[in-house]
Amino acid sequence: MSSDYPETPITRHTLSSNAAYAKDGHPADMAQTGPAPTQHYAVITCMDARLLPSVPSALGIAPGAAHIIRNGGGSAHDALRSLLASQHMLMTEEVLVIKHTDCGFSHFAKNEVVREKVAGMGEGAKRTAEAIDFEPIGEDLEGAVRKDVEYLRGEEALKHRGKISGWVWETDSGRLRRVC
The missing domain is CATH 1.20.5 (Single alpha-helices involved in coiled-coils or other helix-helix interfaces)
Structure with a gap:
């Protein structure tokens, strides 16, 4: 090492x-x-560590079938870079945006909550945090799903904007429900 x-x-x-x-x-x-997903789709979901073993099995995703793009809150904005590469280089056509109940990003409603924590590390850290939209979900989980789906459907750089759907994963039951 x-x-x-x-x-x-x-x-x-x-x-x-x-x-x-x-x-x-x-x-x-x-x-x-190989690197291209065999089922030609991508899933955008949260980085929550509780979801890691569950994501593929709960959604019936076999190894190599789909790209799973994970980040804090399952943000479409944060996932765009990966999604563009997925569609343009690796032939994915469909996108599922999946947010989940009891998400850490639903426990704060303003960017300032995270920014204040980071700012305590000094001026450089404060500048970095101020430049980031942490996209807090707040109490409107379904609204956050709709907002991300609308954002992706409006993103002209994506090839298959008509094949984007939004979902909520109920962590207490394990059930998935379609929002849009």
């Missing part, structure tokens, strides 16, 4: 887990599927 980054319990766990994964022959599986 490089001396500029100290070994930590997380890095040890990551390397150990990866060694076990690679030993079982998973790299061959990755080589067989």
